[in-house]
Amino acid sequence: MTLKNITKKYNQGKANEVQVLKDISLSFQKNKLTAIMGRSGRGKTTLINVLGLMYKPTKGTYKIKETDVFNLSETEQALFRNQHIVFVFQSYFLENKLTAF
Ligand SMILES: Nc1ncnc2c1ncn2[C@@H]1O[C@H](COP(=O)(O)OP(=O)(O)OP(=O)(O)O)[C@@H](O)[C@H]1O
Numbered sequence: 001m002t003l004k005n006i007t008k009k010y011n012q013g014k015a016n017e018v019q020v021l022k023d024i025s026l027s028f029q030k031n032k033l034t035a036i037m038g039r040s041g042r043g044k045t046t047l048i049n050v051l052g053l054m055y056k057p058t059k060g061t062y063k064i065k066e067t068d069v070f071n072l073s074e075t076e077q078a079l080f081r082n083q084h085i086v087f088v089f090q091s092y093f094l095e096n097k098l099t100a101f
């Protein structure tokens with residue numbers, strides 16, 4: 001997995017625009033565990049959401065196994081996510097009303 005110049009802004013073009021990721025370039029090695037560390041609000045969850053194809057970055061490219069994933073259609077991205085990515089959410093959004101029954 002390789003990221004090149006990944007930038008992520010929220011609320012782009014609005015008064016409350018915030019740039020969270022600035023030109024992030026890095027690659028992850030196969031069979032290696034990688035931890036992303038940093039103080040609260042520094043963009044860890046944002047980066048992980050980009051890595052998991054949940055958020056599209058404002059700029060930059062992301063390759064997984066030679067596939068330029070943000071060039072795929074939404075449907076192809078969903079299929080790719082389904083087949084290659086495991087995601088444990090920071091917020092689970094469990095609904096009290098919705099029990100297993
Ligand atoms: N959907 C959003 N819209 C606008 N701003 C956002 C959004 N999500 C996150 N932010 C802002 O982006 C910045 C980075 O947030 P992020 O959740 O990625 O940080 P984090 O490193 O995961 O923090 P924590 O350690 O508290 O989980 C923060 O300033 C946050 O307020």
Ligand SMILES: [Mg+2]
Nearest residue numbers: 044045046090
């Ligand atoms: Mg977080």
